[in-house]
Structure formats: C-alpha cells, structure tokens
Amino acid sequence: TSYFIDNLQPGTTYWCILHSVSNSGYCYQPGVEISAKTWDAEEFNPREFTAVVRSSRSIRLSWQAAKTSDRIPQLYEIACQATEHLIFRTSKTSTNITFLQPGTTYWCSLHSVSTSGFNYQPGVEISARTWDTAANNPSQLTAVVQNETCVLLTWQAVKNADRKSVLYTIVVNSDKGKSITTLETSYTMMNYNHSLLYKFEVFSTTLAGYINQPGAKTYLSPNLISSHDFQEVTEN
CATH class of the missing domain: 2.60.40.10 (Immunoglobulins)
Structure with a gap:
C-alpha cells in the first residue's frame, strides 16, 4: 500500500506517522514514524550538466550555474565514483577530472552548496566512460x-x-x-x-x-x- 502527498513546500522536512485504524475509529499504538525532506527548489540546483571525454584518463565536466544561491561566489560539490571515489568542491562552472582509469565508466553528481555547508537536493547526475588505451x-x-x-x-x-x-x-x-x-x-x-x-x-x-x-x-x-x-x- 502507498499514499502520495503533494503540494508540499520545497526543502522542508516532514514527519509522518502511520497508524492502523480499528472499525471503531481507534488508532492502534504506537504506529510507525518516518521523516523525509522534499527536494529544494529548482533554482537552487545547477543545470545542463555535461560530460565530455577528453582522453583515456580525463573527463571535462561543465554546467550552468544555479539561478539562486545564498553565497557569492556559488560553490559546487562534485562526486565521481567508479574504481575510486572522488569528491571535491569548486566555485567554477567547469572542471577537468584527470588521472582516471582507461575504459572506465564514471558516475558524477553535482550539487550547489549552501552557506551552512549542506548540499541542495536533488542536484544533477551524469555518467561518462573514459576512452580505452x-x-x-x-x-x-x-x-x-x-x-x-x-x-x-x-x-x-x-x-x-x-x-x-x-x-x-x-x-x-x-x-x-x-x-x-x-x-x-x-x-x-x-x-x-x-x-x-x-x-x-x-x-x-x-x-x-x-x-x-x-x-x-x-x-x-x-x-x-x-x-x-x-x-x-x-x-x-
């Protein structure tokens, strides 16, 4: 069973409690609780994320800046995972990832970073495979x-x-x-x-x-x- 809740506020944590209900209307206790945070508004996320393979050991990532940010200059966090896990931050809107493995698929995620240090969600993702030797x-x-x-x-x-x-x-x-x-x-x-x-x-x-x-x-x-x-x- 499932239930879809819409018309919520962006970037907001919601606590939800689920109870079974008897025929008399009584809510059986204790029920179960869960929390979830809605994604942040689209304007806080970077756009048009692209990956161009440059060689067997490098990939160039580029993107459009987020429309809205609470910091100047904007800061982005990039994470690429394959045989190793790379995480770094940059204020630019493009970067070259080097010293990669030939013939390897890399999955890369990109997020804007707030002044408090958390990543705006959901960010954007892309994958690219380096050239073979x-x-x-x-x-x-x-x-x-x-x-x-x-x-x-x-x-x-x-x-x-x-x-x-x-x-x-x-x-x-x-x-x-x-x-x-x-x-x-x-x-x-x-x-x-x-x-x-x-x-x-x-x-x-x-x-x-x-x-x-x-x-x-x-x-x-x-x-x-x-x-x-x-x-x-x-x-x-």
Missing part, C-alpha cells in the same frame, strides 16, 4: 581515392586485443546504422562521391561486443576541381 585502438587510418567511385581505407592493427582475430567496425559519416565489419586492416568502399566530404572511423570490437573508443578517424575532402584530382586528409 591506445593499444586497444587502431591507428594511422588513411583514405586513398582509387577512382571516381572507389576509396581504399587502410589502418594499423590494434596492439592489444582480447581475441585472436580482431573485428573492426567501419562507420562512414557517423551513420552507425550502416556500419561495416571486417577482420582485415583495409577496406574498399564503393559508391564514393567525390563532391562530398567524408568522415571515416574505424573501431576495434571486443569479444563481448563492446566497441573500443575513440577508434581512429580520417576525413576526405570534396574534390571540386577535377574528377581525377583527388585530395587526401588523414588524422590518427
């Missing part, structure tokens, strides 16, 4: 135009893998729904249009089916000069 990712991806409709992709194999034959996933122009898989370290893409900009990405895949990040990527610039004058741009 360079040894788990392919490298030196290149795209070479073979003819007007064909591009050859080549890359260096991963140095560390959990499978004998590494499976690679190729994504063209961020269209993951049409990704291509191969056991080779090269792939010939047909239906190339030399007037378009292409973004190629290659990822290695683990035995469990997880795609290691960030993979390798390269861009192929559109050729607007001649169908036989091709350009190549590469990025490891």
Whole structure:
C-alpha cells in the first residue's frame, strides 16, 4: 500500500506517522514514524550538466550555474565514483577530472552548496566512460581515392586485443546504422562521391561486443576541381 502527498513546500522536512485504524475509529499504538525532506527548489540546483571525454584518463565536466544561491561566489560539490571515489568542491562552472582509469565508466553528481555547508537536493547526475588505451585502438587510418567511385581505407592493427582475430567496425559519416565489419586492416568502399566530404572511423570490437573508443578517424575532402584530382586528409 502507498499514499502520495503533494503540494508540499520545497526543502522542508516532514514527519509522518502511520497508524492502523480499528472499525471503531481507534488508532492502534504506537504506529510507525518516518521523516523525509522534499527536494529544494529548482533554482537552487545547477543545470545542463555535461560530460565530455577528453582522453583515456580525463573527463571535462561543465554546467550552468544555479539561478539562486545564498553565497557569492556559488560553490559546487562534485562526486565521481567508479574504481575510486572522488569528491571535491569548486566555485567554477567547469572542471577537468584527470588521472582516471582507461575504459572506465564514471558516475558524477553535482550539487550547489549552501552557506551552512549542506548540499541542495536533488542536484544533477551524469555518467561518462573514459576512452580505452591506445593499444586497444587502431591507428594511422588513411583514405586513398582509387577512382571516381572507389576509396581504399587502410589502418594499423590494434596492439592489444582480447581475441585472436580482431573485428573492426567501419562507420562512414557517423551513420552507425550502416556500419561495416571486417577482420582485415583495409577496406574498399564503393559508391564514393567525390563532391562530398567524408568522415571515416574505424573501431576495434571486443569479444563481448563492446566497441573500443575513440577508434581512429580520417576525413576526405570534396574534390571540386577535377574528377581525377583527388585530395587526401588523414588524422590518427
């Protein structure tokens, strides 16, 4: 059984007592008691909390300041937990978390801190997974135009893998729904249009089916000069 109580005041502690009631209306004693504090008003909480993975060992957190605060400058508490538990405070609205573990998911919470030192609730939460080590990712991806409709992709194999034959996933122009898989370290893409900009990405895949990040990527610039004058741009 349950009961929903609404129209309460924000940031207020309520004490509730529950009794069983007899047919005659008598409340059986002692009953049970519980207390709960409603969340603080939305304006006391930071907004638009984002996490951007920068490398295998760092994540950048940023957010919009709370609309209301009882202290100047505003103070925020960040807690990130994975293999270790990190808690720290800052008056900024962005921060870099470094010295993290590669290929690890971190759950981060952010709260505004009052002048009395307590955290306004509920705060905001976000999760992000650091990139996998360079040894788990392919490298030196290149795209070479073979003819007007064909591009050859080549890359260096991963140095560390959990499978004998590494499976690679190729994504063209961020269209993951049409990704291509191969056991080779090269792939010939047909239906190339030399007037378009292409973004190629290659990822290695683990035995469990997880795609290691960030993979390798390269861009192929559109050729607007001649169908036989091709350009190549590469990025490891």
